[in-house]
Amino acid sequence: MSVEAPAKKVSVKDFRADLHNDWCPGCGDFGILASMQTAFAQLQINPDRLAVFSGIGCSGKTPHYINAYGFHTLHGRVLPVATGGRLANSGVTVVALGGDGDGYGIGAGYFVNSGRRNVDFTYLVHTNQVYGLTKGQASPTLQRGRKTKSMPERAIQDGINPIAMAVAAGYTFIARAYALDVKYTASIIAKAIQHKGSALVDVLQTCPTYNDLYTKEWYEGADLPEKRSRLYKLEDKGYDGVVKDPSDPQELIAKKAGAVARSYEVDPIPLGIYYQANLQTYEEAVSERIPALATTPLAELDVFHRDVSPLLEAMR
Amino acid sequence: MSVEAPAKKVSVKDFRADLHNDWCPGCGDFGILASMQTAFAQLQINPDRLAVFSGIGCSGKTPHYINAYGFHTLHGRVLPVATGGRLANSGVTVVALGGDGDGYGIGAGYFVNSGRRNVDFTYLVHTNQVYGLTKGQASPTLQRGRKTKSMPERAIQDGINPIAMAVAAGYTFIARAYALDVKYTASIIAKAIQHKGSALVDVLQTCPTYNDLYTKEWYEGADLPEKRSRLYKLEDKGYDGVVKDPSDPQELIAKKAGAVARSYEVDPIPLGIYYQANLQTYEEAVSERIPALATTPLAELDVFHRDVSPLLEAMR
Amino acid sequence: MRKNQLNWMIGGPQGSGINASAEVFARSCSRAGLRVYATFDYHSNIMGKHSFYRVRVADEDLRSFRDPVDVLVALDEETLTGDGHHRRWATHFGHLHEVSPGGGVVFDTEAGFDPATSDRKDIKFFPIPLMELIKTALTEIGKGGQFRAYEIMKNTVALGASLALCDYPFASLESVIADQFKAKRFDEIRGLNVRAARLAFDYVRDHFNIKDFPYQLGPGPDAKARILAKGFEIIGIAKLKAGCAFQTYYPISPATDESVFLEKQQRAQNLLVVQCEDEISSINMAVGAAHTGVRASTATSGPGFALMVEGIGFASITEAPGPVVTLYQRGGPSTGMPTRQEQGDLLLTLHPAQGDFPHLVTAPGDLRESYQDTFSAFNWAVYTTIDKLELKYDKIERGKLYHPGDFTDPQFKGPHDGFTAQNGHQTTQYGGAEKEYLRYALTPDGISPRSRPGQDGGRFWTTSDEHEPSGHITEGVDMRIEMMRKRMGKLDLALKLIPEDQQLGLWGPADADLTVVSWGSPKGTILDAIKVLEAEGKKVNFLQCRLMRPFPARRVGEILRKAKKVVLVEENYSGQLGQVIATETGFMIQERVLKFDGRPFSEDEMVKALSNVLAGGKAEAVVTVVR
């Protein structure tokens, strides 16, 4: 997404909304919020040209804490709303976000079908393995057989593999980050925003209140005989998910298969960019239909002087 | 799914309902219907222990033509309804089916989340690249840039990759068949029914009325300089998608990645079993919670003599 | 001998092209200065099931169809005698029973029907060898051997034959058939169709005595051809004229046609049409677009609307400027009868989601009103920010050709409703730091100034939770009360802003002996029936309810309480408008003429039902006579 610079330089502070934050102390969402604000400042996005959309959940409250256009929509529906917003005004940078229940559970249909469109937005999923706001039930990323604090029974559904899903659905930028590593997460978010097309960033997020399995300590491997992080960065192991020649189907397939294979690694878990390809966006396809859109956002086109008389004439 | 044999031997004819079929002449759905009936007879399923569920679309009418319990449900909702049916009575073989719009479009969320459960049913998707019953709009399997007969514009969304989606979602049997090859399709359906867990069979189906791209002739490669089929069978190229040791995560991952890689092959298109693994079903997991279910279907358990007094007592 | 008063019907299997030939006929009549009303009846299926198309023609304006069929054109036997011998429970018993005494039946000699088996000795049968005639035409161009490939031409041929009966000038038909195949690549087909129709025309004249066939058709008084529009076309054009920039949809009968129509206009009209993955996506994408500064819209039918209810509540609590939702009603409940018509969705549209929230519902009664209400909807949404605005149309389904007077003027652009280009997308401009912007500011009239993403200094928050003027969540008592009053108050405002004639219509004499109350598409049938009754010296008037929410309760109550006798007419089981009127006015209408078999009222049914009530009879449900 290309970004219009603000009139005067903006800093992280400029993206902070003046509102008391009521997440639980220590919630990983604080890290994601900070990462977003950092990325916005890094990219020098004009807050007036930025719209942040969210679903419903603890994570869904994020836009309220960001000084930008903020849409706190419905549970599971953030992608359609954000898509509508983006298609209406391509002059606006669109960032969508929501919980893992929101995005991969009730929102799974929109998650999949949005991948098929490749609209130019960034989608951050706060993966905390629980439904936070409804008090800690299993979310779709919790693995079969696991049981967090407030669940009366073990999970008996498989956890979803969001990275593999995103590959299959057609996202053109697919990455994973870790909420408590703000610097790295910010850099991934910045790349996702810069990417032209639908970008998914699955952010592993701690929920100290309900998730007693995937805690900060767990990610840090504090419980291991020999303490070591349960996370690693793909680039540190020489992995490169970026497609060099998107017109080469072989390379596309190979990179996709590679991303899928990596996505099943569970210890350590890979962070970073699993896959990226520069393919036609929905906006580009649409402006083949409506040439004016190539230069002017829909919201600014003149649609008030249409001549419909040929249509009427043809009906005689 | 284990199958109770009928009292007396059944043949294909026994699975035919006495109802005039009103699909268009030459519709690929006839092939899928015949394949199903053939498979049921092959497996000697008792029609009284068979329930066929469908969504809404041309394909959705299938259960009416089958002599078995038939549920023609809602557009996009066939999997939840079938899941409810199966969980209520595990003594019944459950086959669900529907269109590609039904299953991969409006039903995508249920397609994905059903994969996570691994309930023991078979799901057939009639992939004809169009919304048949609503007159030929692009369905989610039509590739970007293609345009069938009744579309005013080219498709500007990617076609979904159902096989890769199914892998990511967790289906434990994933296959593809071709509607006009009844014998082969029947054999795949039979294997899918025999598989214990959620089985997806994506059936390539011709729609002579609306789909002028993927026609019988196209699949047969009649237009090629040298006529040859655009389909091949995975087993003919030595591919084996069956996981031998499901407790070995490496093998599982390798087979999944292999299936995903094959799923991107477009010419020729692979038919057959992409992936199969014997993993815990939802029913098995559930009977760990409710031991009686291991031997008796829910619909036959006594739930009418419950003693709730300890619950009440604890409230004092 | 009846001149220029014809009820014509063509029936045959779906896919046999009967709609094409019926529309050729209708268009031909219109160009010949006649007036036309047409309806199409078909199954929710692609091919082979029985369908039929009625065209009623006259010298004067028509707004409904009649039961008797003066000329029946049958492409197959089922059209004549039904499907009773194929099905355990017959779906229908054919149309022979509908043919007017003295009327004619044109049918294919290949259909396997023997007129001798019919008990209709009072009508005339005209067996025509349709394939033979096609073969002849093909032979003339040296293609006689391929005639089976041209079977689809049967409908045109039969049309030609049927018009010969009525002594219709062949030339009037010829030009329209030719028009149908205008494109260069149809050169051969065009000629063949015209030729075969001509052969059929001549065949009838040559083989039958048609001199005293009682129905004659010739040029009408109206020189200039009317526009023949289907409901979805007019609504589509209204959306274009109103500045709609964004339409979402998910295919569903019978709403799809509107979106497909608009899809074709994208290039020329700068309109973006998005085919979504389902209706939940359609509504929410449209809400997102509306908030972001375009006039947005979607179209659907009952099952799709059921999926939109969540999004409608969302649009309302966030005070989105739109979208406009066009609902094409069909036979319910559930999947129901997808291609059939019913007015069964009113109650759902009035309370389509949890909690109390404002939205607008209009129910236009004909194409002219559909144009007006659709057009206005976009303005009401933008100016008053009644922000979820929803339009409801019933029974303007795909098969209906209609031609109200308004559409005859080539300069016709529809009502403008004070709308100009300058104030289209326009939202308030905010000067950054100078003045604080609050999206949900509390104002005297409940309308907060509106901004949209991308504007300098117009940043805001919005949420589906209850919120403060800033758009941040609150659960406080004070703000809750303020915001509920702000939102709900817009309904009162709307009732003030919306012109009275878009709220309701009162047609006919004030001192009528009977007041018919209805809404939506029965309007035309009721007006035609009243005309018939008037000719019999009976005084009947018609209260048409059009704005459903907010409901003009005061005026409706006044009219009803003054009425001598009131009868409710609706195409549903439970008298949904009657329920709304009782809710809003306390007036309970006792006599109810309801129809819920998925078929529209005919003029004859309406005349009969109203006469019965006028005569003091108890109103009863109307059931289409099928044998």
Added chain:
Amino acid sequence: MRKNQLNWMIGGPQGSGINASAEVFARSCSRAGLRVYATFDYHSNIMGKHSFYRVRVADEDLRSFRDPVDVLVALDEETLTGDGHHRRWATHFGHLHEVSPGGGVVFDTEAGFDPATSDRKDIKFFPIPLMELIKTALTEIGKGGQFRAYEIMKNTVALGASLALCDYPFASLESVIADQFKAKRFDEIRGLNVRAARLAFDYVRDHFNIKDFPYQLGPGPDAKARILAKGFEIIGIAKLKAGCAFQTYYPISPATDESVFLEKQQRAQNLLVVQCEDEISSINMAVGAAHTGVRASTATSGPGFALMVEGIGFASITEAPGPVVTLYQRGGPSTGMPTRQEQGDLLLTLHPAQGDFPHLVTAPGDLRESYQDTFSAFNWAVYTTIDKLELKYDKIERGKLYHPGDFTDPQFKGPHDGFTAQNGHQTTQYGGAEKEYLRYALTPDGISPRSRPGQDGGRFWTTSDEHEPSGHITEGVDMRIEMMRKRMGKLDLALKLIPEDQQLGLWGPADADLTVVSWGSPKGTILDAIKVLEAEGKKVNFLQCRLMRPFPARRVGEILRKAKKVVLVEENYSGQLGQVIATETGFMIQERVLKFDGRPFSEDEMVKALSNVLAGGKAEAVVTVVR
């Protein structure tokens, strides 16, 4: 001095355990032979936001809470003075204004509140060093240094202090605190809590003059402890007793609790609870299960219900035997106010999908009725095959403790409604070839014999399209009419089958000067208010509407038309029951006491509002007094 008439409140941030200590207090009172009514108020948030719990205690039955707070326990300053200084638009202004003259305020010395700053000179302040006392208790077991880790104990300590004011016997409290930490692993915690509460109890006696504190609490007349049940528990138990075998859900406040409660019973009770991916899945899975032979159910709240409407129409047209849908209403519209209460969903539940179709809606007014209606629902679904059967409960949300007399008997199993084990799952058995089975057979009463998959010879088809007796699709006129009448006729049947006392309740004198009309949970408050008014010599009665669909229109109409004066009471903006009554009876209730700020009516509000109407005043919306 008031003995055994106490309004107690504890407030503090979410997550500080105030609900635990309020429930300990309530249970303790109940065991001491007193009667209790309690409500909980909290934000849609996990931690930190202000929440409070009211417990009202008396010697006799209670059904509502009161505005004045006799003893206020504040764990933080916000509980006293609100959040006005943190927020631009204050959410609340604390509870000091609610304290009864002469009442007491127990608060943490660490809360940073100085009583001198308060203008409430008429109340007593009791600053208690909560952490100090915890530290003391810890020091006694040699853990004094770790006291910050035990901060959560503050609520128990404050509870102890507050009861000392009322001279409550500490022993009654002690046993319940101990019970709370029954498990072996809580040995230390148990002792610590009891000890710290004791220290607080003594601290109050030592440091303050409480001799003339006007509110006293001691053992009540009722020897045996009542059951203290939350709404969701009682409904869950009703489902268990009714033979529900399959419950689906998707998490949503406040409905989740019921499903989580049932989840815990799975092993012991052979009940399968499925957590679905969304509410569309929940409803459709339940429909599939119901068709396949189990009693199935689901539970949700407004936003989830909005997603179920499609499935409800489906259940109805396919005549599924159920499922039972339990709707826990919350503040709307849209996401609205998730943890707050409102009666805003009635109209949606009455017409929840496109077209006309039958379903049942009941709205019980208290726990006893919730039990009955839930239990009956399963039987009504199975025996009458009114096949989509839906139950609606309002405001039985998680924070409510309640104890109607019925639940005191340990043998209590609920009403049985003619229900026995033999006819539970039972469906008709079909002997294969001998007799043809038709799932939608047309029968005199509209109820077709039912089969389920897996039965020998009971095969059938079913479809969401209109269908024939066989279950195959039809679009024929005859069958359409038959099937619509068959389905809709079941509503009349239901009205005959459902016992009158489950349709409505009429409480109080027949010759009242004022008839209050309401539904759902205001019932208790209204009855309590009527009692107060009665004591003042005023004659008021109460018409409780309980069966919402089919609606007992005749009886309701009769009662209302005979009433001297009628006032409508509802917790919503638009008077939804009033609308239903107008629809069904034509009776328009002019005076409306509505509350829509997300808080329930208090007894005081109700008394005031009704007195006003009795005195000839115009009824007005009731707004919770927040300062």
